[in-house]
Amino acid sequence: MDDYPLLNLFWTMLELFVFILWFFLLFKIIxxxxxxxxxxxWGKAGWTIFVILLPLIGVLVYLIARGSSMAQRDVDQMRKTDEAFQAYVRQAAAEGGGGTGGSHADQLAKLAELKNTGAISDDEFQKAKAKLLA
Structure with missing residues (x-):
């Protein structure tokens, strides 16, 4: 280690940092x-080939040409993800949480409808109601 001065170690660490930063930027652009x-x-294929074959020039040209709209696409993607999550939460809440098939009131309403249509007897209705409320 005597042949490798401290300044060279810092320079190597800086090069490694820039190399890793470059890969993050390349993956972000792709x-x-x-x-x-x-x-x-065809546009996507052209940009991909340009960025891969001429990485330094391709990435810089992409950032100049389309960099201003990258943030808007990020915001749109986050908005879509958030809307999908909110829809899932609303659906799970409407179903009664744990996949129980709905709230107790909904299940009681279904039982009452089955009793009114004659699909189940009054005795069966009372047993199912007691089981549901227990």
Missing amino acids: TDIFRSDDMGG
Whole structure:
């Protein structure tokens, strides 16, 4: 380790950091290319080939040409994810939480409807009601 001065160690660490940062940026841009709805298949293929074959120039040109709309696509993706999550929460709450098939009031209403239509007897209705309320 005597042949490797401290300044060279810092320089190597900086190069490693920039290399890792470069990969993060490259993956972010490739993700943005495929997520973009305003580009067709040929446009996506062209940008992907350009970014992979000429990485430094391709990434810089992509950031100059389409960088301003990358943030908007990120916001749109987060909004879609949040809306999907909110819809799932509303659906789970409407179903009564644990997949029980609805709230007790809904189940009682279904039992009353079955009794009124004659599908179950009054005795069966009372037993099912007692079991549900227990």
